[in-house]
Amino acid sequence: MLAAHIRLLQSRLATLGRYAGPLDGTRGPLTDAAIRKALPDLGTGLPPDWQGWTARRLAVATLQLVAKSEGIDPGTIDGWWGPQTGYAANALLLKADTGRLPDWRDIAPSTANPNAWPTESNVTAFYGPHGTPEGRRPPLVKVPSPWTFRIAWNLAQTRSFLWSHEKTAASVTRILSRIHQHYGEQRLRDLRLDIFSGDYDPRLMRGSQTRWSMHSWGIAYDFDDTRNQLNWGADRASLARPEYRPFWDIWEAEGWVSLGRTKNYDWMHVQAARPD
Ligand SMILES: [Zn+2]
Structure with a gap:
């Protein structure tokens, strides 16, 4: 006190x-x-x-x-x-x-960027070309996860790794280890931080005809989408609650950006690119 x-x-x-x-x-x-x-x-x-x-x-x-x-x-x-x-x-x-x-505006997201992640308009220059549905892939690495994820759209299915662009893999490894250390297995499950809703996925941004989603480079992750829907603000999104602050602090300490914490939408999403 x-x-x-x-x-x-x-x-x-x-x-x-x-x-x-x-x-x-x-x-x-x-x-x-x-x-x-x-x-x-x-x-x-x-x-x-x-x-x-x-x-x-x-x-x-x-x-x-x-x-x-x-x-x-x-x-x-x-x-x-x-x-x-x-x-x-x-x-x-x-x-x-x-x-x-x-309210959520009192959360000052960290502006640290120790890995020098690029801005969104410079992702191609930094990471190379994005993947395409036709089969071109950025250089991807499987990062083992210290806890097992359940797949959001089929909770009986599990996975124990995340796909990551090779340039973000070391950072993702550190982040997963810190999150696991902070919360522990049981708390991660209770908070539904084991619900995986997406990693590498070559597609356009939702609602855009021209801009590629950060998921197309393997530099973005989604968690627990059913409780953090795209257009929900902090009043509804579970990941806006105080018990998730350490989760976001750990990502932000490595320069990752939460769209929820910075723009108050798409609370499921975190990315290794800074908004322009
Ligand atoms: Zn996303």
Whole structure:
């Protein structure tokens, strides 16, 4: 918990008439006593054993309950500081500062480009000619995946690799390994990050007669298309939810671009080319 979170907690406790100490962002005995008094007023969701929790855990639980009461989902009220609680705490701070809740525009996608991926208009110069349905193929490499993918259009079918342009293969290898390390097998499945919806695919961009899709070079991937449909914004697309931020952070740290994070459509899609 940051001092800013504790200060916000102190100010909410003061509003509830439970705290008269300074709003100093330090959790001392006055704050802890106020938390114990205020917790039963803060609504439902506290498990029955909360009285036995440590002062720190009670403080986190209080923050979770405050978030919940202000329309921000903190996850389970358990007093543990996980990624969802971190998101809720920061959303509370933003709301206190600006009066509004965070939306996708508050996500600043990273502008890092350590592999010097080209802009979309320079993909041919950088990667060579795109593939064609008639059979011309860019130089493709099979990148083994640390977890097994299920194929979106036939979930009984699995695959354990992604096709990648040879120039992006090393980057894809690092990215898959980091994603796997971050989430682990079970969480990847729970979040449907094992649902493969496309890699190399020589075709025109959807809705265009002339422009080739980035998939035609083997430099784009789609995930879980049924829950991230082309024209859906962050209000509907599952990949816009906070639990997927580490997934996107890992791609973006390697210079890949999420159309969802940058343009708020096609949330299923990530590519190794920068928008023009
Ligand atoms: Zn795509």
